[in-house]
Amino acid sequence: MVQPYEPEFEQALAELSQSLTKFLEANPEYRKALEIVQIPERVIQFRVVWEDDQGKSQVSRGYRVQYNSALGPYKGGLRLHPSVNLSILKFLGFEQTFKNALSGLSMGGGKGGSDFDPKGKSDNEIRRFCVAFMTELQRHIGSDTDVPAGDIGTGGREVAYMFGQYKKLRNEFVGVLTGKGISWGGSHIRPEATGYGLVYYVEHMIARYCPEYSFSKPSTLVAVSGSGNVAQYTALKIIELGGTVLSLSDSKGSLVATDGTGYTKVDVEAIMALKLRGGTLESLSKDASFSSRFTYHAGKRPWTLLEKIHIALPSATQNEISGEEAQALTRAGAKIVAEGSNMGSTQEAVHVFEESRKQGGIWYAPGKASNVGGVAVSGLEMAQNSQRLQWTNTEVDAKLKDIMANCYNICLDAGVRWSDDAPELQGKVAPSLLAGANVAGFIKVADAMRAHGDWW
Structure with missing residues (x-):
């Protein structure tokens, strides 16, 4: 099932599987959920042809991995970096699925991007790339379907160019991207949120x-x-x-x-x-x-x-x-x-x-x-866009603190129950937040998938 040329994805899957050992021994029926959840619902790959400043055509690879929508619209960033490939995006989308579950917000998991390298490119070259990239991607996303965000190489400038092209092609102003400018649908604290x-x-x-x-x-x-x-x-x-x-x-x-x-x-x-x-x-x-x-x-x-x-x-x-x-x-x-x-x-x-x-x-x-804070505030941006309003800096920061506290407590509680520690260590050392995060995120996604009839 796992391809040998996907080392980053294999690593993420191995980490989750190892963390689930004790939980799956106690709940063997969830093994089927693990088998199913590791396969993306949809993988979209496309070419992006853009024009450089010398008027020459250049081509890059574009991707969107729509990993899991059990808890809400696909949600995850767009990475622009020469290292981008399907293995990295699958690992990121897989991780994003469980991260978003831990945020407590209604978001599924996805990830995308391109092997385009913004470094050394002029502003006009970046704009032309973003326009070409969104011209294809817009077919596959929407405010209730898939809501991308920024990531490595994709900052406020790139999000703005992509949003502008989406708006022109679809003739609608909706919260289809997060990380937008504060004066046109963005949220306070979004640039700061992950840190x-x-x-x-x-x-x-x-x-x-x-x-x-x-x-x-x-x-x-x-x-x-x-x-x-x-x-x-x-x-x-x-x-x-x-x-x-x-x-x-x-x-x-x-x-x-x-x-x-x-x-x-x-x-x-x-x-x-x-x-x-x-x-x-x-x-x-x-x-x-x-x-x-x-x-x-x-x-x-x-x-x-x-x-x-x-x-x-x-x-x-x-x-x-x-x-x-x-x-x-x-x-x-x-x-x-x-x-x-x-x-x-x-x-x-x-x-x-x-x-x-x-x-x-x-x-x-x-x-x-x-690091769930970044996508958490992206989720809060989606909520503000749906209501056509904007919360204050103080309001968003307070909500972010609450989300991080809840995430920590969820991981701690699950870690206490599912850490695979020797009996003599249980209750005497700090519980594994690794096991806690993986088990808690997995259970939430798997239970939603079962309710939808995705496994039984």
Whole structure:
């Protein structure tokens, strides 16, 4: 059933299946649901022909994986990156299905995108690509069918171009995309949502597991990877609360604080401006305002570069923590690892974290739980669009905090019941949030599918 050329999807499926072991032993009838839910309801693949600035035709591959609609319209981002392929989109859509279930909102799971690379392209080339991409995609989406959003490479500019083309072709102004501009149907807190939500989720973990490392304390040392949207707002929220952010990174390397004070709000804002221009962190290492306080490490991620880390928040891309790097985090004294990225840790790393948890070490939260804030606020944007109104910044932030608290409690409760720990450990160590997230999300989707007659 699983194809050998889909390693990312195989990894996601293996993780879910392993987490369900204890639950399926007690409820063997759900094995049929697992067999069915791993196959997407629909996979759409198409070509995208667009014109570059030299007037030449270029072609990219476009995709939309409509994975599961048991809980609502398909919902998930559009990724624009040269690495995009069907395996990655299937893994993302599969994860999105259970993540959306944990949000408590009426959303199914989907994912899409293209191997088009926005980096190095002019604004006009990006606009022409987005118009061509949406010209095909619009046949398959709608406000009650499939509601895409942004993702890596797809920010507010790209969403705006795609929405404009959809509106022209369909002659309707509906909430068919989320991440829209605030003045034309978007929601407050949407750009910040994944990063803020990650911090809100981790605050609950800290309160239960290691209150001495509260984000309100400058002595709490936090390693963050990435320097895109998720990492930026994760860092800003931690700085706002009073914690110390020691690192950010990009595909070229890591910029690590060396003076003990960490990043400031001004530093992060400078990186936000740099990234809007397509710059790299390496260029900042030559800036006098950074070079005296930070060290740039080419080709390296933050996890092996810091002697002391209390909380690690991978916020870049999938499989960004290896087994070896997970071991480095345990040696650095990390107590919490929570993913802002999707499947940010390799299978080897997850094994290290789960074994560490059993010894009172690292407590790990998978991305399908800890980064649910982004899609949650996308769901809130859908609700606002349906009502033709806009909630205030304060209202949306309060709803986001409630969603993250509910998600944490659902994962914790399911983890207490379904963690596959030895009897002598049960009740004595923190429950597996990995098992909790996977089992709770799976049960909700599977029960809806059974009610619809999709399995029996």
